[in-house]
Amino acid sequence: MTTLPAPPLTNCSPQLTLDPWHFDAPLPPHYGPGASQTDTIPLNAPTQPQLPAEYRALDQTELDRRIRRAKAELGERLLILGHHYQRDEIIKYADLRGDSFKLSELAAARPEADYIVFCGVHFMAESADVLAQPHQQVILPNMAAGCSMADMAHEDDVLDAWDALTALLGTASGATQPVIPITYMNSAAALKSFCGEHGGSVCTSSNAEHVLRWAFERGERVLFFPDQHLGRNTAWAMGIPLEQMVVWDPRRPLGGNTPDQLRQARIILWKGHCSVHKRFTVQQIEQARRDYPGINVIVHPECELPVVQAADIYGSTELILARIAASAPGSQWAVGTEISMVRRLQQEHPDKLIFCLDPVVCPCSTMYRIHPAYLAWALDNLLAGQVVNRITVDATTKHWARVALERMLALH
Numbered sequence: 001m002t003t004l005p006a007p008p009l010t011n012c013s014p015q016l017t018l019d020p021w022h023f024d025a026p027l028p029p030h031y032g033p034g035a036s037q038t039d040t041i042p043l044n045a046p047t048q049p050q051l052p053a054e055y056r057a058l059d060q061t062e063l064d065r066r067i068r069r070a071k072a073e074l075g076e077r078l079l080i081l082g083h084h085y086q087r088d089e090i091i092k093y094a095d096l097r098g099d100s101f102k103l104s105e106l107a108a109a110r111p112e113a114d115y116i117v118f119c120g121v122h123f124m125a126e127s128a129d130v131l132a133q134p135h136q137q138v139i140l141p142n143m144a145a146g147c148s149m150a151d152m153a154h155e156d157d158v159l160d161a162w163d164a165l166t167a168l169l170g171t172a173s174g175a176t177q178p179v180i181p182i183t184y185m186n187s188a189a190a191l192k193s194f195c196g197e198h199g200g201s202v203c204t205s206s207n208a209e210h211v212l213r214w215a216f217e218r219g220e221r222v223l224f225f226p227d228q229h230l231g232r233n234t235a236w237a238m239g240i241p242l243e244q245m246v247v248w249d250p251r252r253p254l255g256g257n258t259p260d261q262l263r264q265a266r267i268i269l270w271k272g273h274c275s276v277h278k279r280f281t282v283q284q285i286e287q288a289r290r291d292y293p294g295i296n297v298i299v300h301p302e303c304e305l306p307v308v309q310a311a312d313i314y315g316s317t318e319l320i321l322a323r324i325a326a327s328a329p330g331s332q333w334a335v336g337t338e339i340s341m342v343r344r345l346q347q348e349h350p351d352k353l354i355f356c357l358d359p360v361v362c363p364c365s366t367m368y369r370i371h372p373a374y375l376a377w378a379l380d381n382l383l384a385g386q387v388v389n390r391i392t393v394d395a396t397t398k399h400w401a402r403v404a405l406e407r408m409l410a411l412h
């Protein structure tokens with residue numbers, strides 16, 4: 001079958017041609033080029049010390065040799081995890097590939113792995129440490145690989161919101177709570193811990209509806225953070241009208257709502273978003289349908305509600321991968337998720353037409369910060385008996401974060 005070629009692409013920043021070490025300390029924290037390039041980063045966000053000059057100068061062949069040597073010498077003691085949004089140059093070294101929760105669970109089930117190197121972003125490495133066994137050490141190759149969405153819900157702001165809501169709506173009476181806190185997997189460990197301690201849970205993009213149903217059996221309303229879009233899309237699919245959803249802006253008193261709006265709300269959506277998925281628009285979908293009649297449009301639930309409504313299918317990264325893999329040869333797909341994953345889908349399914357809905361190449365700024373040079377540096381240090389860029393979560397936070405994760409797992 002002959003298919004039309006995929007549309008041409010350009011970059012959202014000329015700096016995407018630079019290697020990530022151009023953005024290391026001593027520059028102040030910033031997300032770097034890519035989808036989060038205009039987001040405001042917290043001043044206390046972790047920074048990556050300058051990658052040693054030796055590693056900045058290595059060519060791909062030498063980096064490859066060093067990474068493969070470390071993998072061979074460390075054997076099963078080393079486990080490299082690759083998130084779907086990582087570039088191909090990293091994914092090729094991953095022992096396991098997946099979304100953040102799947103990877104953390106799989107790593108914890110590999111007790112022989114003393115070192116878990118998470119090629120993803122900061123909250124993912126934290127989740128791996130929360131679920132890890134005591135002897136396992138989790139490493140993030142570049143400390144500046146945070147997540148702008150996770151950073152949009154800061155622990156102090158969530159605590160302030162909770163205090164304000166409790167003052168307005170009261171505390172639990174009988175079997176129900178006025179508010180159940182639910183955090184998306186894409187959040188700091190401190191917020192998962194907060195949910196554990198306050199009768200809430202974690203959710204993923206695959207199980208958000210199950211978790212919300214669980215929450216509505218126990219409480220009158222849900223405080224959902226940090227991604228307003230996953231919360232709104234899920235609540236909308238459950239039949240909750242938009243009038244019963246409010247947005248909580250942490251910079252405004254009562255989140256920018258009146259007391260009555262909060263009393264009537266079924267879901268209070270934190271004002272956070274993923275800058276990668278916010279790029280997708282209804283106009284892009286309409287254009288794809290004009291250019292490729294009959295095309296399937298599939299998007300991630302971190303996209304805005306009108307985009308999800310205009311798509312044929314929406315779901316998690318794992319669902320997107322599975323649906324395209326199971327489709328017939330010659331089928332056509334316009335995909336609304338991170339470009340590295342879409343490119344890999346193109347390579348893995350040459351018999352199908354697959355392209356990113358966004359005609360501009362704009363990867364996740366922080367996934368982009370992981371490069372083989374940082375991986376080689378972290379692994380060479382392991383061979384020398386040193387652990388660099390270890391991610392640790394304190395014992396109390398770990399305990400309550402596990403409580404929240406276990407509530408989610410109990411729903412399966």
Ligand code: SF4
Binds near residue numbers: 367
């Ligand atoms: S794709 Fe979005 S949610 Fe995922 S790490 Fe990047 S900014 Fe965060």
